Each structure stands twice: as C-alpha cells, then as structure tokens.
Amino acid sequence: MVQSLSHDGSDIKQLQERDPDIVCVLKWLKEGQRPPRGRMKGAGRGVRILWHEFARMALVDGVLCRVVALSDVEQTQQIVIPGAMVPEVLRHLHGGPLSAHLPVERTLARACSVCNWPSMYADIRAWCDQCYACQRRKSPVPHQQAPMKSSLAQRPFQRVAADILELPITSKGNRYVLVVEDYFTKFVNLYAITDQRASTVAECLFNRHILEHGVMETLHTDMGRQFESEVVKLLCERLGVKKTHTTPYNPKSDGMVERLNRT
Structure with missing residues (x-):
C-alpha cells in the first residue's frame, strides 16, 4: 500500500x-x-x-x-x-x-x-x-423523530439568512455575491466580493451590512467553510448574534435565500 x-x-x-x-x-x-x-x-x-x-x-x-x-x-x-x-x-x-x-x-x-x-x-x-x-x-435516519419545521421571524432583524452566489468575474475583479436576506421583511442586500474567504465574508457582513442596517439576532447560513469559520463565529460572538446553520446535505432550512439565488 x-x-x-x-x-x-x-x-x-x-x-x-x-x-x-x-x-x-x-x-x-x-x-x-x-x-x-x-x-x-x-x-x-x-x-x-x-x-x-x-x-x-x-x-x-x-x-x-x-x-x-x-x-x-x-x-x-x-x-x-x-x-x-x-x-x-x-x-x-x-x-x-x-x-x-x-x-x-x-x-x-x-x-x-x-x-x-x-x-x-x-x-x-x-x-x-x-x-x-x-x-x-448511509441509510436515512428513521422517521420516528419529530419533523423539522421552518423558523418563522416575527420582526425585522430577528433572523437573517446569508449565502454566497458565484457569477462570471466582473471588470472590477468581483466573482462572488454575498446575499443577505431578512426573513421577516424579505428585504435583500447583494454585496459584490472578490473571493469567498472567511475574512472577506466577515468583513463584508460587518462593514457593509451590519454597520448600515444594524445587528441581526440570528444569522442563518449553510455549512459552507467560510460561514463555519472561526472568524465568522467570533464576529457573531462579539456582536451577540446567534449563529445557526442548515443540516448536512439537507439545506432546506436555508431555502428562502437558496431560491433567491436560483432566480
């Protein structure tokens, strides 16, 4: 071997x-x-x-x-x-x-x-x-467990979803879009970024979204490496933001922003 x-x-x-x-x-x-x-x-x-x-x-x-x-x-x-x-x-x-x-x-x-x-x-x-x-x-988990339910927001900034969308590179060198959507208002913000490194995502979230719109109570993302990184976790911890994510290979709980990306 x-x-x-x-x-x-x-x-x-x-x-x-x-x-x-x-x-x-x-x-x-x-x-x-x-x-x-x-x-x-x-x-x-x-x-x-x-x-x-x-x-x-x-x-x-x-x-x-x-x-x-x-x-x-x-x-x-x-x-x-x-x-x-x-x-x-x-x-x-x-x-x-x-x-x-x-x-x-x-x-x-x-x-x-x-x-x-x-x-x-x-x-x-x-x-x-x-x-x-x-x-x-692996075989699917038996369905004796309670069904998963979508979390409903009752006010703005209570729950915000984020995702990364890859597009053809622009003349300014931007290849990705950070998509941020509020669960309650369905208001969407799009931020062009050059790469999807954790530091780039964290900096964009803070400087371009949070400083302009305010701190969300919960940030919900998929399990992408950039969102599960220590720098994003530290940002959420410092701001008192609860960080949640989708389950592995079943990103339905992030369906709102995923559907937006498909459009």
Whole structure:
C-alpha cells in the first residue's frame, strides 16, 4: 500500500528524519537505548507512544518500522508513517481505488498490515466519520423523530439568512455575491466580493451590512467553510448574534435565500 503512494523508500526516510517525534526514536536507536521514563515527562503524546513501542522499533533499509510478531516464525514490518504523510495515507487507505470506503475496523486492519503511527486509530475513525461519500451512502435516519419545521421571524432583524452566489468575474475583479436576506421583511442586500474567504465574508457582513442596517439576532447560513469559520463565529460572538446553520446535505432550512439565488 505504502509503495503505491507518491513516495519511494528514500522519500519516506527523508520525511521521517524531519518528523520531530520520529527523530527522537532514530536517536534512541543510534544510542542503543531509550531514555528513562522520568525524562519523558512533558513530552508530546506521539513521542510517549513511540517510547512505549521502542522494543518493536527497527530500521529496515534505513526506514523506521514497527516489527510485530504474528507467530513464532512469522512477523510483519509496519512502516512508521511521519505526520506529513498521514493525510495521503488516510486517503489511500479509505478512498483509494482498491479501498471501497471500508468501515473503521476494516480500514484499521488494512492499515495495520503495512503501517503504523501514534494516533492511527483516532485518525482513521475521524477520517471515516467525516468521509463525504460514506455520509451520502448511509441509510436515512428513521422517521420516528419529530419533523423539522421552518423558523418563522416575527420582526425585522430577528433572523437573517446569508449565502454566497458565484457569477462570471466582473471588470472590477468581483466573482462572488454575498446575499443577505431578512426573513421577516424579505428585504435583500447583494454585496459584490472578490473571493469567498472567511475574512472577506466577515468583513463584508460587518462593514457593509451590519454597520448600515444594524445587528441581526440570528444569522442563518449553510455549512459552507467560510460561514463555519472561526472568524465568522467570533464576529457573531462579539456582536451577540446567534449563529445557526442548515443540516448536512439537507439545506432546506436555508431555502428562502437558496431560491433567491436560483432566480
């Protein structure tokens, strides 16, 4: 599996030598022993895990591996994956051509046959849980739950929706439109912006909308990265604005502004 990535043995060796946790193990192997337990106080979690696994560590063709005995006569060598390679390995393990988006336990078993890293189980579980393809493929939730209802506004600025609309780039370099609509009055404001970065969206919301029209009680958006960013959350927190969003893959609660964008 590791050989099929865009790294050969020399690349992996170089990345291991740049990884701060693995560098410690390489130093211990060169010295022939690991440091006493007392010296590990204050060390990072990754280094501590590798310290406990030191007896299984060995250099194979210059690459750090974890050697695991499968029986009295059989063993396997797991390449210790440096942190810089983990995202690529996760993509290949779970979503590669021969992976078929296996569940957590089977993805973990596949990983253990060839590689290892300190936070492997937690990383694989998080990767599988957040996998877009897997979420779309899951069976729908049974309908015993209470039906979702649209939130109705009873006064202006009680609930305001925002969305991003992409259009052909203009002569001024603007490619996107920040759409802001009040749920009660249905009044719409359109703001041309050059990009949809979180900082651009937050600055536009504050300087061009809030300062002119006032602070809304609730800001409702989809789950776009720019709206769920820390800078937008911080803006809402500082202004006392409640931030809500649509549910994943079911943006019906933001239907008002979505319908406007289609027109």
